[in-house]
Amino acid sequence: MSRAAMHNVQISGAGPPTIVFAHGFGCDQNMWRFVAPAFEDRFRVVTFDHIGAGGSDLTAYDPKRYSTLDGYADDVVALCRELSMTGGIFVGHSVSAMIGILAARKAPELFGKLVLVGPSPCYINTDDYVGGFTEAQISELLEFLDSNHMGWSTAMAPIIMGNPDRPELAKELTNSFCRTDPDIAKRFARATFLSDNRADLDGFSVPSLILQCSDDVIAPQVVGQYVHHRLENSRIVNLSATGHCPNLSAPAETIAAINSFV
Template sequence: MVTSILQRNNVNVLGSGSQTLIFAHGFGTDQTAWRNQVAAFRDSYRIILFDHVGAGKSDFAAYSPHRYSSLYSYAEDLLDLCAELKLKDSVLIGHSVSGMVSLLAALVEPQYFRKLVFISASPRYLNDVNYIGGFEQADLDALYAAMAANYYAWASGFAPLAMGNPDKPELAIEYANTLSAIRPDIAQAVVRVIFQSDHREELPRLKTPVDILQSNNDIAVPLEVGQYMVKKIANSTLTNISTTGHLPHISAPETVTRAIASCLAQI
């Protein structure tokens, strides 16, 4: 039996309005990470929520490390979803890895997307010549080893680093819980795909407008990354939002919601 796209990615359609917003989550979370933004926008917009395969309530039987060995496969899933729902001129708000997933999708089928909004996105996480990505390969190798040694201990330690906001420890606990809900083998494979990816060459090819929202003290995405992307993507803007950590839509939801609303107001 072939699982439908809507079942595979646990797609939910909410709200109403002439403009469609697609919310795409990052690693270690699922569509519930957007609950505050959904509450803010559902009265005025049609909202599409989904879980990447391997996350949340997606169909785990659809996951294979071979199929999902690059971000292109996640982009294909996103395009399948858009085709199934007959979307056009949507605004996609993508957190972390979903920024590049949406970029790859928009390069293939630009008619689906009116605008992309990146939150804590990065085209490459590794430092390179004349490029600050934030990590050396040795850093990532140590991270992979820690995940392999004891995934749940790693999740408990990584969550507060990624979330930031030590004055709100409950947020790190929430993130640790969603990290721990992922099958360890899937988490380890997906993290390698994300952290070893390099999509810098695709940035100049993008014609879809992009608003880049960047947080401060983000363990995964240094401020230089946003500055790099805005130089490489022709039709783009960069906004440093007054938030800290890699998951600002969770840790400072009102600030992020206002920033998204500002992006939507420019359409």
């Protein structure tokens, strides 16, 4: 089976420059439906589902391969090579921001620019780093997910989404979380929230745009600033959008920020 089929790839737009949109934890490519079409006039637009998400081939899911973000990054490299992409643009939301950096380190010829939406290289606070969560909080979050996938989804989606005045957004994210296979969700959560990719920021020179939301519980502003300072060829845009999912809550602002970079 081709990588495109495995990842439920959808291709649209004019091209030949390619822009790839990658979704975050518990989501699928549908989360880009308000943003990706805006680039079809200039780019070959690619959306896809990580293995284990959305319409991907679940039989391709390997617990060992996807126990770390490297497995997902290897998939991105393989997919982009199959699409004959060179110097393309990779737009990664949340955990896919770090997956994109790992992929670009593995195969720099594939990527000309990266857009990092709500990136976090490490979620756990240390003595000299603020990630937004204590180790105990992350352990509690993962234990809650282990014991009650549906309850976790219902409780966490509104917190992650923010925008309490627009409950339909939290409902969409809740439904997306609930559609994910619980065992896959648990493993992806561990790969995400226990990751520490701070060292992977060093020496990374691919031009990168960081999109930072306000009131983002998952990737607070201090984390976005940390990524910006560690990436030698980056710029940061502080969005008016609140929460962790501006691709859903503020697509026009997200589109404008990406357009200013690409």
